[in-house]
Amino acid sequence: MNETATLAAPTPADTEERILILAPRGRDANLIAGTLAEDGIHTAVCPDASSLVEWLDEGAAAAIVAEEALTRECVTEITRFLESQAPWSDIPFVVLTSGGRPNPATNRRAHELGVLGNITFLERPVRPATVLSSMRAALRARLRQYEMRRRQETLTRVNADLEQFAYSASHDLQEPIRNVAIYSDILSMRYNQVLDQRGLEFLGNVKSAAYRMQTMVSDLLCYTQAASIADEPVEQCDANAALAAALSILSETIPGNATITASSLPAVRVRKVHLQQIFQNLIGNAIKYRGDEPLRVEISALRNDGYWFFSVQDNGIGIATEYLEQVFGIFKRLHTHKKYPGTGIGLAICQRIVERYRGRIWVESAPGKGSTFIFTVPT
Numbered sequence: 606m607n608e609t610a611t612l613a614a615p616t617p618a619d620t621e622e623r624i625l626i627l628a629p630r631g632r633d634a635n636l637i638a639g640t641l642a643e644d645g646i647h648t649a650v651c652p653d654a655s656s657l658v659e660w661l662d663e664g665a666a667a668a669i670v671a672e673e674a675l676t677r678e679c680v681t682e683i684t685r686f687l688e689s690q691a692p693w694s695d696i697p698f699v700v701l702t703s704g705g706r707p708n709p710a711t712n713r714r715a716h717e718l719g720v721l722g723n724i725t726f727l728e729r730p731v732r733p734a735t736v737l738s739s740m741r742a743a744l745r746a747r748l749r750q751y752e753m754r755r756r757q758e759t760l761t762r763v764n765a766d767l768e769q770f771a772y773s774a775s776h777d778l779q780e781p782i783r784n785v786a787i788y789s790d791i792l793s794m795r796y797n798q799v800l801d802q803r804g805l806e807f808l809g810n811v812k813s814a815a816y817r818m819q820t821m822v823s824d825l826l827c828y829t830q831a832a833s834i835a836d837e838p839v840e841q842c843d844a845n846a847a848l849a850a851a852l853s854i855l856s857e858t859i860p861g862n863a864t865i866t867a868s869s870l871p872a873v874r875v876r877k878v879h880l881q882q883i884f885q886n887l888i889g890n891a892i893k894y895r896g897d898e899p900l901r902v903e904i905s906a907l908r909n910d911g912y913w914f915f916s917v918q919d920n921g922i923g924i925a926t927e928y929l930e931q932v933f934g935i936f937k938r939l940h941t942h943k944k945y946p947g948t949g950i951g952l953a954i955c956q957r958i959v960e961r962y963r964g965r966i967w968v969e970s971a972p973g974k975g976s977t978f979i980f981t982v983p984t
Contacts, residue, residue, distance in 0.1 A: 606732070611623055617881055618622065618665030619647065620660075620664050620665065620895060621666060622647055622658070622748075623647040623649050623664075623665055623666060624641060624647065624649070624665070624667050624668070624740055624743075624744075625648075625649055625657060625665045625668040625669070626638055626649070626650045626651065626668075626669050626670075626673045627651040627653075627654065627656075627668065627669075627670045627671065628669075628671035628674065628701065629653060629671070629674055630671065630673065630674075633671055633701065633729075634650045635650070636983055637669060638650055640736055640737055641736070641737065643736055644833070646740060646741075646744065649665075650822070653673075653674065654679035654682070655680070655682075657674075657683070658681070658682045658683060658686055659684055660680070661683070661696070661790050664695060664814060666696075666743065666744050666747040667697040667699065667740060667744065667747055668696065668698050668699070669697070669698075669699040669700075669701065669739075669740065669747055670698065670700055670701070671700075671701045671939070672701060672714070672718075673703075674700045674979065675700065675718060677789040680718065680720065680721070682715070683719070683761045683781075684720050687720075687721070687722060691748055693750055693754045694750060694754075695722060695746075695750060696722075696723065697723045697724075697725065697743035697747060698724045698725070699724075699726075699727060699739050699740065699743060700724060700725070700727070701727055701731060702722075702726050702728050702729065702730055703729060703839075704730065707877070709722045714829055714916065715810075716827075717842065717923070720978055723746075725739060725743075725758060728738060729818060738977065746876060752924070759963060772826065772954060773843075774824065774951045775833055778811050778818075778820075778822050778847045779822055779823075779847070782815055782818045782819050782822060785811070785818075786815040786816055786819060789811050789812040791795055792808055793805075793808055793812070794973055799981070805930050806936065818978055819951055821950070824950040824951070825950065826952060827950075827954050828935065828950055828954050828957060830886055831954050831957035832949065833878070838874070838897070839876055840874070841872040841873060841874055842869035842872060842873060842874070842875055842877045842917070843870075843872050843877075844872065844873055844880060844906065845867070845870045847875075847877050847880035847881040848867055848870060848881075848884050848904060850877070850881045850887040851881045851882075851884035851888060852884075852888070854881075855885060855888060855892065857959050858889070858892050859892060859900075860895070860900055862899040862900070863895075863899060863902070864899065864901045864902070865888065865900075865901075865902040865903075865904075866902070866904070867903070867904035867905070868904070868905045868906065870904070870905075870906050871908070871913055872914075873982050873984075874960055874962075874982070875982055879962075882955075883955045883958055883959065884902045884904070884917070885979065886915065886951035886955050886974075887917040887955065887978050888902055888904075888922075889920075889951065890951060890976075890978075891917070891921055892918035894921045894922050895919070895920075895921045895922070896921050896922050896973070896975075898920060900919065900920065900921070901919065901920045902917065902919045903916075903917075903918045903919075903955070904917050905918075906914065908984060910965065911983060912981040912982065912984060913981065913982050913983075914980075915979065915980050915981070916977055916978070916979050916980060917977070917978045917979075918975065918976070918977040918978075919975050919976055919977075920975040921974050921976060922972070922973065923970045923971050923972045923974045923975055923976055924972070924976055925971075925972050926971040932952050932968065933952045933956045933966070934953060935949075935950055935953040941947075955980065959982065962982050962983070963983055964980060964981040964982040964983065965980070965981055966979065966980035967980075
């Protein structure tokens with residue numbers, strides 16, 4: 606009875622750890638494959654350049670290629686493949702070159718092959734020990750890349766889980782906190798005449814804590830939502846309109862003697878709601894931490910090196926040098942809640958939003974000298 610053997614498809618681990626060999630002329634491919642196999646290294650001999658590119662896409666630890674097989678078309682295909690790779694991936698290439706003294710032609714050829722990136726040249730005839738040591742080094746380098754990928758994937762999953770937990774927890778906390786605030790108000794209205802001074806003080810503390818917790822939960826929701834900004838392309842938003850919306854929300858908190866000015870601001874690829882949130886937090890901080898002089902806030906933008914640099918400058922109490930980075934931490938506060946109310950999350954939200962748009966934010970300040978918050982977004 607005849608039986609047909611079924612060959613199992615290679616697993617991702619098999620393909621990721623194999624060395625691809627492309628040397629269609631002579632015996633180089635078989636000799637290299639045999640040498641590496643003796644050391645337990647998994648290899649796959651490619652019959653032609655098209656197979657090399659196809660198998661690279663399936664997965665490989667490294668590739669060893671004869672120079673004559675790297676036609677211009679082949680190099681173009683490999684370059685296109687490399688451009689599509691994830692940031693962690695930098696696959697090693699070992700190129701077997703012809704022997705002889707260097708000349709303008711060989712130098713030009715080496716320059717052309719430099720587009721392969723992580724490339725090593727071995728001059729023929731190559732000793733087996735040289736091939737083996739080169740491929741061991743390539744394998745070690747590739748395995749480190751795989752480890753980096755695994756760590757990035759784990760970190761991404763953990764961050765996503767934490768953000769989901771923070772979102773769910775803050776969302777679910779809203780109703781019970783709202784109930785505490787509502788029933789505190791009811792107690793205050795119905796039993797105000799029954800409670801003594803100490804009881805009224807206790808009830809006031811409960812109400813104050815409930816309203817503060819409501820604000821913290823609301824800000825935490827904003828923070829988690831800022832972390833989930835999608836990477837898809839965004840249409841341009843008029844920064845002047847975003848600033849106007851922020852000032853409208855802040856209107857009741859702006860002192861009557863304050864001066865807030867802005868130069869003509871550009872259109873940027875940031876969603877209006879996010880840009881408005883940044884302006885609202887930065888100007889809100891200027892209002893909160895103003896000094897004895899009438900508040901002055903100046904907003905401007907400058908284009909430089911592919912970015913718009915937005916500046917929000919105030920004449921407030923300023924920040925000591927040692928705290929210039931700390932202020933962007935979540936729930937980080939430099940003052941007591943009684944002196945300056947707030948949750949300490951506004952600047953963390955700004956940083957999250959700006960970084961999601963591939964920009965950065967920082968502050969230049971000194972005590973008593975005001976603060977200048979600067980953030981960038983790509984043009």
